[in-house]
Amino acid sequence: MDASDAKPSNMLETMARLGYSARGLTYLMVGGLAALAAMGSGGDVTGSKGALQSFLSQPMGWVFLGIVGVGLLFFAAWRILQATTDADCGDMSGSKAVTKRAICVVSGLVYFGLGWWAITLALGFASGGSGDSGAKGWTAWLLSQPFGPWLVAAAGITIAGVGVRYAWKAFNEDFSEDLRGEPSAWLGTLGTVGYAARSIVFVLIGIFLMVAGYQSDPSNAEGLGGALRSLQEQPYGWILLGLTALGLAAFGAFNLSRGIYGKIHMSEPDLA
Numbered sequence: 001m002d003a004s005d006a007k008p009s010n011m012l013e014t015m016a017r018l019g020y021s022a023r024g025l026t027y028l029m030v031g032g033l034a035a036l037a038a039m040g041s042g043g044d045v046t047g048s049k050g051a052l053q054s055f056l057s058q059p060m061g062w063v064f065l066g067i068v069g070v071g072l073l074f075f076a077a078w079r080i081l082q083a084t085t086d087a088d089c090g091d092m093s094g095s096k097a098v099t100k101r102a103i104c105v106v107s108g109l110v111y112f113g114l115g116w117w118a119i120t121l122a123l124g125f126a127s128g129g130s131g132d133s134g135a136k137g138w139t140a141w142l143l144s145q146p147f148g149p150w151l152v153a154a155a156g157i158t159i160a161g162v163g164v165r166y167a168w169k170a171f172n173e174d175f176s177e178d179l180r181g182e183p184s185a186w187l188g189t190l191g192t193v194g195y196a197a198r199s200i201v202f203v204l205i206g207i208f209l210m211v212a213g214y215q216s217d218p219s220n221a222e223g224l225g226g227a228l229r230s231l232q233e234q235p236y237g238w239i240l241l242g243l244t245a246l247g248l249a250a251f252g253a254f255n256l257s258r259g260i261y262g263k264i265h266m267s268e269p270d271l272a
Contacts, residue, residue: 012081012266015074017259022071023111024255026051027194031249034228038242045232045241047225049134052118066122072115079108085266103162135226139209140218152221153213160206167199175254179261187261190254197247201227 029051036043044050052068055061083104120126142152175195176188204227212220222230231240 009266012078013264016078016264017262018071019075019078019259020255020262021259022068022115023075024252024257024259025068026072026114027248027252027255029054029252030224031197031245031247031252034245035242035249038232038238038245040238045225045228047223047228048114049117050225052114053121056121062122062124065118069115069118069122072111072118074115076108076110076112076115079104079111081266083108135205135221135223136218139212139221143213143216143218149213149216151213153210156206156209156211156213158206159209160203163199163202163204163206165199166195166202170195170199178258178263180263187254187257190250190257193247194251194254197244198251200231200244201248204230 026048030046030048033043033051033054034045037045044054046054052065055065055068058064083101117126139152142148142155145151170192173191174188175191178191179187201224205222205224208220208222208226208230212218228241228244231237231244234240
């Protein structure tokens, strides 16, 4: 049997499915709230932290927030497995392998931080916050380092490059291949729409960081919420925000579908 076709253990498969589902719920909340805001129906333009924090306004919301936080920790662990064992990634050899592995590691670290924050917030050990304040904070720290402006600009270029990669991925990959069963034919389309929306926000976040580096001003840095607000502030911004928000919600729905219908594989590391 080819390593890419290996089945993970029941525990690892459950971890992956819960992780994809938690990621999906987070993006559904971000996209749904932004879409409501675009329609003037009382939503909020915010990032992942703001969306998760909104759970606390619901009855027993702290329980649901904690569960989603645990799921995000599972997703972070799965990302690290993807980087180290090619789990669920197929062949990651050749010149693009380093980039793919690096993206998985960074993604894992980001989701670990988000999941841990959600759990501590649910338990009352953390205060609320926004991803944008976090982006400004680590940008300020990076600017204070030797060659700080160059490092921030390089980070911006890298993130914008990831956004361009997502755009290529949106229009060149068949996301139905990640799913199994009858739903795959139409649920795969959500992946295309979702990655197209993610490409927009990643490019915008990258541009904000490049400006922050050029001007040595961390206040120019923005996270997901800031990128969405920048769309809202443009002429006919409610249309731009609405379409991007629906795309992010589609990405959330695609991740939920991966949690339910996804093909989960565990690849063995090549030790030769």
